[in-house]
Amino acid sequence: MLQDENDLVEYGFRRVIITITAILCALLEIVDTTIVNVALNDMRGSLGASLTDIAWVITAYAIANVIIIPMTSWLSKQFGRRNYFATSIIIFTMASFLCGNADNIWELVIFRFIQGLGGGALLVTAQTIITESYPVAKRGMAQAIYGMGVIVGPTLGPPLGGYLVDNYSWPYIFYINLPIGILAAFLTFIYVRSPKYGKKLRANQVDWIGIVLLATFIGSLQFVLEHGQQDDWFNNGLIVALSVASLFGLILFIWREMTYEHPIVNLRVLKDGNLRIGTIMTFIMGFGLYGSTFIIPIYTQSVLGFTATDAGLLLIPSSITTGIMMPFIGKMLQNGVPQKYLVTGGFTIFFIYSLWMYLIMTPDTGAEHFFWPLVVRGIGLGLLFVPITTLSLSTLKGKDIGDGAAFTGMTRQLGGSFGIAIITTFIARWTQQHRVDLLPNITAVDFNVQQRLHGLQQLFISKGYAINEALNKAYKMLDYTVNRQATVLSYMDVFIFLGVLFLLCVPFVLLIKKGAGKIDTSAAH
Structure with a gap:
């Protein structure tokens, strides 16, 4: 029963x-x-x-x-x-x-x-x-x-x-x-x-084959995402093999779950239109949430020289802002404010945060410059999380709620994994590209370059180094400066990429069924 x-x-x-x-x-x-x-x-x-x-x-x-x-x-x-x-x-x-x-x-x-x-x-x-x-x-x-x-x-x-x-x-x-x-x-x-x-x-009724196929698909995909950049992606035999295993695992898993009487994952619940749209938006939200949580500590530690504790503390205002907003957003939803308006606002505010981060990025950005952009990030995430989650589960009933929650949970985690993998790859590739683009600006005949080298050489001579040794150190210092600037430019590119990605989500919000925001209240009567 x-x-x-x-x-x-x-x-x-x-x-x-x-x-x-x-x-x-x-x-x-x-x-x-x-x-x-x-x-x-x-x-x-x-x-x-x-x-x-x-x-x-x-x-x-x-x-x-x-x-x-x-x-x-x-x-x-x-x-x-x-x-x-x-x-x-x-x-x-x-x-x-x-x-x-x-x-x-x-x-x-x-x-x-x-x-x-x-x-x-x-x-x-x-x-x-x-x-x-x-x-x-x-x-x-x-x-x-x-x-x-x-x-x-x-x-x-x-x-x-x-x-x-x-x-x-x-x-x-x-x-x-x-x-x-x-x-x-x-x-x-x-x-x-x-x-x-x-x-x-x-x-004997348990979907053991489904379990194996799911583990093959997800496990291989997660490994590829975690290790792709450091192993040079598809130039590595293991990455290629696991990518193929993941693809075939996915295809066979979908076939198995749609045809087996007692599937391990109920894919039929995805017939619900709101859950489908919610799943896509949850993926993008995971991409932005985990991607930006990953990128800011790395930038502040590797480029700005923050300690691990200081880099972590930087994100707290954003979390507090989101935490404060959550009950208010819950109340707005309870009073019948449509989810699509809140989600559209969330995606737009996240775009503003990304643009702001792009504009303040320099090799000398201070902790005080991050405060307000990260508060804006907290507002954007607050407007996204609750409406997307309630939207995804709003038209589900009974045991389907658990299946729907499993899908949104999985896509949020996968979104985060994709986000971190893509961001680390972009930073590595774009840093190389920016370095190549910056080097032609540094020529031996340029007066400013000569002045900089001479100044650095004199600095090292004053610290007791020989003339030739001081010149070598000056060249290394200049090279370090170029690398640092190239890294900063690649982080700026990543923030613009994240911002545009969130802005492109707004049309998806328009696909939400009319009245989805009021389903919760009407269903109560």
Whole structure:
């Protein structure tokens, strides 16, 4: 017997506790995707790992995460949502402890993969639990509360990680998960309820082939995105082989899921027009959210010389702005303001933020120059996250909500992976191109160049270097200046690229069904 979706609606104290539990879990998962970035150097030193090896700490987690996310809805139905959610929290928490105790790099990579399998479930299941705990009319507010965790999480990671690494040591970035994980598991067992969605499948009915094809498609794609730039993309045999595996894995996976009686991922839910459009916009939002969260710390550390903690702290005003906005946006949706107006505003404001960043980029930009553009970024993301998420799930009912949440969760993560891969490639390629373009401006006969070289040479002579040695150092300094300027120009290009991408999304918003913004309230009657 199927359960009416209104049976899962909670009220009063229970709803508050369930909401806090779900947000804690979403925060745990998202903070862990970014907290590791600032600790990689310390891990390399203490574990004796190469730069390529240490990258697997991020890659293993991301691959496990993206493989498990589409399967969460199915696993919840098989084992019961409460049991599956609680088990995922326990797996994530135990793996965190093991990560902190790893003796070598490959132990850490294996434990990070296990942590990713537990973590992938937390995000999507938390979203489904919050959505179903609120009456349909208040789901805009529910998504606003959930969105606070999802948007604030990526920006909390770097400053928190920087603080723990600077003041303690890298294992503490994993140990910090233990008390939160234990509390969340305890609250889940007591308060979270499982919907009843019919019979469980027998072992011989489980879509094992679908699971293998999904893992092949997503796992290969994630590896290609994470390692493509450093391995020179399609000039590398492994990247080519995995790209082919990913493509064929996708084709066979779609065929399998559309023809099998008990599919592991319910692709038929994509017949819902709002979910389709929402999925595309979620992908672009993930691209912008994770892409800009990734690019700003790297720019400030590599070009401007910020510390890891300072680079992480820079993003906090943006997160606070988004967090403050979320309840107001939830209220606007509850009062019937159409999502399409809010989303159009969000994409347009993100374009303004990107243009502003383009205009302030120099080799000497100070922390104070970033403050207002990043506040504008926070406003843009606030206007995007809640309306897109409520839009995506607005016309879904019952068990389809879980399937829809899994799709939006997967596309947000994939959007972030594509964003980071494309941005790192663009920065590398465009920096080379700008260097080639800048070099003709520096000629030995140019008076300004001679003046600069002479000034630098005199500087090094005054520090005790011989004339020839000082001249060599002056040339190196000039070369460094050219490289730095080329890097800055490539970051400027990336911001313009991001801005134009968001502006191009506005026509998609116009495809939203008329009245989609009011579906939540009308469905409540």
